[in-house]
Amino acid sequence: MCQMVADRVGANVVAGPVEATALGDAMIQARTHGVPSGDLEALRAHVADALLAGRYAPRTQSSGTRAGSERVRS
Numbered sequence: 001m002c003q004m005v006a007d008r009v010g011a012n013v014v015a016g017p018v019e020a021t022a023l024g025d026a027m028i029q030a031r032t033h034g035v036p037s038g039d040l041e042a043l044r045a046h047v048a049d050a051l052l053a054g055r056y057a058p059r060t061q062s063s064g065t066r067a068g069s070e071r072v073r074s
Contacts, residue, residue, distance in 0.1 A: 002015045002054060002056045003056045003059075005056075006056040006057060006058045006059075007058050007059055009058070010058045011058065012055065012056065012057050012058070013055070013056040014053050014054070014055055014056075015053060015054040015055075015056070016051065016053050016054075017051050017052075017053070019051075020047070020051070023047055023051070024043075024047065027043045027046065027047060028043070031043060
């Protein structure tokens with residue numbers, strides 16, 4: 001789905017892992033106990049360093065894809 005969005009919009013799409021919400025919650029709880037220090041941006045940097053994000057670049061549309069897009073629009 002992310003690749004379809006990138007192709008359709010013509011922009012790069014970055015998709016994080018499905019566990020991001022749970023990990024963010026765990027980081028905030030750990031911060032209250034002084035384990036990682038820093039502000040919200042520092043916590044986000046820790047998470048970004050620890051996890052891989054999916055990156056999707058728009059592909060050039062083939063004539064078949066363009067034709068399909070035209071059918072969707074009409």
